[in-house]
Amino acid sequence: MIQPLFEVVDLTKRYGGNTVVSQLSFSIAPGECLGVIGPNGAGKTTTIRMCLGLTSPDSGRIRYFANGAATQNSASLSMPQDALAIKARLGIVSQFDSLDPDFSCAENLLVFGRYFGLKDAVIKERIPKLLEFAALTHKADAKLGELSGGMKRRLSLARALVNDPQLLLLDEPTTGLDPQARHLMWERLQRLVQQGKSILLTTHFMDEAERLCNRLLVLDHGKKMTEGTPRELIAQNLEPDVVEVYGAGALALVDSPLKALAARTEVSGETVFFYTADAKALLAALSEHPELRTLHRPANLEDLFLKLTGRQIREAA
Amino acid sequence: MTRDTDAAPTATPSTTAPAQTMTPSSASAAPGAPAPQPSLLRPPQISWRWWPVFRRNLLVWRKLAVPSLVGNIAEPLITLVAFGYGIGALIGQVQLNGSAVPYILFLASGSICMSAMNAASFEALYSAFSRMNVQRTWDGIMNAPVRLDDVVFAEMLWAAYKSLFTSAVILGVMLALGISHSPMLILALPLLGLVGIVFASIALIFNALAKGYDFFTYYFSLFLTPTMFLSGVFFPRDQLPGVMRVISDWLPLTAAVELIRPLFLDQWPAHGLRHLAVLAAYGVAAFWVALALTRRRFRN
Numbered sequence: 001m002i003q004p005l006f007e008v009v010d011l012t013k014r015y016g017g018n019t020v021v022s023q024l025s026f027s028i029a030p031g032e033c034l035g036v037i038g039p040n041g042a043g044k045t046t047t048i049r050m051c052l053g054l055t056s057p058d059s060g061r062i063r064y065f066a067n068g069a070a071t072q073n074s075a076s077l078s079m080p081q082d083a084l085a086i087k088a089r090l091g092i093v094s095q096f097d098s099l100d101p102d103f104s105c106a107e108n109l110l111v112f113g114r115y116f117g118l119k120d121a122v123i124k125e126r127i128p129k130l131l132e133f134a135a136l137t138h139k140a141d142a143k144l145g146e147l148s149g150g151m152k153r154r155l156s157l158a159r160a161l162v163n164d165p166q167l168l169l170l171d172e173p174t175t176g177l178d179p180q181a182r183h184l185m186w187e188r189l190q191r192l193v194q195q196g197k198s199i200l201l202t203t204h205f206m207d208e209a210e211r212l213c214n215r216l217l218v219l220d221h222g223k224k225m226t227e228g229t230p231r232e233l234i235a236q237n238l239e240p241d242v243v244e245v246y247g248a249g250a251l252a253l254v255d256s257p258l259k260a261l262a263a264r265t266e267v268s269g270e271t272v273f274f275y276t277a278d279a280k281a282l283l284a285a286l287s288e289h290p291e292l293r294t295l296h297r298p299a300n301l302e303d304l305f306l307k308l309t310g311r312q313i314r315e316a317a
Numbered sequence: 318m319t320r321d322t323d324a325a326p327t328a329t330p331s332t333t334a335p336a337q338t339m340t341p342s343s344a345s346a347a348p349g350a351p352a353p354q355p356s357l358l359r360p361p362q363i364s365w366r367w368w369p370v371f372r373r374n375l376l377v378w379r380k381l382a383v384p385s386l387v388g389n390i391a392e393p394l395i396t397l398v399a400f401g402y403g404i405g406a407l408i409g410q411v412q413l414n415g416s417a418v419p420y421i422l423f424l425a426s427g428s429i430c431m432s433a434m435n436a437a438s439f440e441a442l443y444s445a446f447s448r449m450n451v452q453r454t455w456d457g458i459m460n461a462p463v464r465l466d467d468v469v470f471a472e473m474l475w476a477a478y479k480s481l482f483t484s485a486v487i488l489g490v491m492l493a494l495g496i497s498h499s500p501m502l503i504l505a506l507p508l509l510g511l512v513g514i515v516f517a518s519i520a521l522i523f524n525a526l527a528k529g530y531d532f533f534t535y536y537f538s539l540f541l542t543p544t545m546f547l548s549g550v551f552f553p554r555d556q557l558p559g560v561m562r563v564i565s566d567w568l569p570l571t572a573a574v575e576l577i578r579p580l581f582l583d584q585w586p587a588h589g590l591r592h593l594a595v596l597a598a599y600g601v602a603a604f605w606v607a608l609a610l611t612r613r614r615f616r617n
Binding site for chain 1: 369380460461462615
């Protein structure tokens with residue numbers, strides 16, 4: 001295996017008697033985008049906070065291998081002892097914007113760069129490129145209040161790049177954005193991966209995970225459920241075709257002979273999901289029920305996610 | 318879609334950032350061993366990274382300086398003029414250490430200490446709380462290689478600086494009004510800076526404990542207001558009944574007034590070292606406690 005850039009081994013965190021992260025291990029290679037998906041309360045944000053040294057784990061190890069370092073353990077940086085040295089090499093976009101409302105876009109970048117000990121001249125040279133990257137050149141002197149939600153998220157991303165980090169930790173970077181803003185964010189993140197940056201991304205959007213991530217880690221109740229490329233995970237865990245059936249009387253199908261035509265059936269609300277390797281026979285049988293509406297589609301990451309983590313709502317986030 | 322691929326930032330890592338030098342972790346940390354929770358009361362770990370945090374507040378303030386300055390100095394000056402010339406006309410002179418002093422001079426020398434206290438307290442409570450809890454400014458800063466200790470230290474010095482600036486302007490107005498012309502007033506400035514440090518540190522304790530802004534009302538009405546009346550700002554302390562007098566002796570604002578009032582009269586303070594020691598002790602102890610409580614707040 002290639003020497004990873006970042007490695008987490010057997011991470012465990014308990015709050016009182018509640019284990020929020022349990023024996024979690026993963027690593028990120030240089031130039032790789034790792035997606036962490038899981039329901040609310042799965043432990044995603046706690047994991048990121050531990051990676052930043054903001055929360056201390058009860059056990060486990062978090063290490064960063066500086067670029068070009070040999071495979072020797074002695075060349076690694078560990079949390080929490082080397083927190084500052086690691087953070088100097090990271091870019092972070094947290095779930096909630098922490099941009100400075102009193103500053104313009106350019107000032108936000110300047111002030112943040114100073115926290116890294118960068119000289120003003122160095123930061124000022126980077127600011128135009130960062131603003132261009134965030135598609136905010138025309139807003140350089142605009143106050144934060146004049147920015148849309150998507151612009152703020154892009155400014156947060158640009159701010160995370162001010163120290164030219166090797167690894168970006170992005171906690172739900174597109175939550176709350178409209179489709180246009182989300183697509184622009186995706187395009188920028190893909191560009192960063194092409195440049196060789198590594199990304200750790202948490203998300204609730206399966207299309208985002210599928211599009212951006214080389215590898216996915218499904219997390220639930222603090223435990224790793226599975227890990228792999230999006231295609232692999234779907235192929236390993238699901239039948240390739242899904243037929244959704246809904247309408248009056250759809251639920252009765254679960255106990256009808258049609259059930260034998262699918263490998264697996266699931267009910268959610270008023271809809272029946274048939275999972276199958278070959279949908280032909282099933283579709284033919286369904287054509288005799290014109291009152292029902294059917295949708296035939298390939299299995300996707302959302303099916304996988306729901307299979308692994310269940311369909312019940314997680315209210316207590 | 319044609320986008321230029323060279324638009325993204327490609328800046329090379331700076332050689333000007335000392336924190337980016339590689340510091341391998343100590344071999345003593347056993348792999349996989351649970352990291353021991355460091356004590357909340359461990360000594361402050363201050364590095365020069367407090368400076369960019371201080372500078373951030375300075376940059377915000379420079380944009381808002383004029384309106385905030387008017388607000389900060391108008392109230393103390395109105396109080397001074399109203400009480401000093403109004404009540405002063407009734408009282409005339411106050412007996413201080415055996416000599417008669419015009420009331421306006423007595424009040425001015427006390428109220429400048431009170432202004433320093435109030436300015437530092439406001440900044441380290443309402444403004445610091447906004448940055449810590451509402452705007453999440455501190456969270457953003459700690460995503461960069463800056464320790465919480467540096468952030469708290471910067472906030473403390475910032476509140477003290479703002480307080481000193483306010484005091485200096487008020488002192489300037491007092492000189493212009495001809496209340497005192499003592500050359501020893503030059504010594505009042507560093508002392509007022511120390512008063513700012515002490516009250517900023519105390520206020521940060523309450524900042525660390527606060528759930529919301531309402532909490533600060535208790536601090537102002539239950540701590541700062543009694544302090545104001547017990548510290549000899551408005552009337553000589555020897556009028557206080559026995560127990561009150563003992564409490565008064567050890568209040569930080571008392572030490573401040575005892576140090577600064579004589580300077581207005583062109584005299585050296587009596588027991589100057591003792592009062593300085595009291596202020597220093599309050600400052601160090603309060604900052605340490607504030608830091609421990611803030612660390613606890615940010616632990617999880």
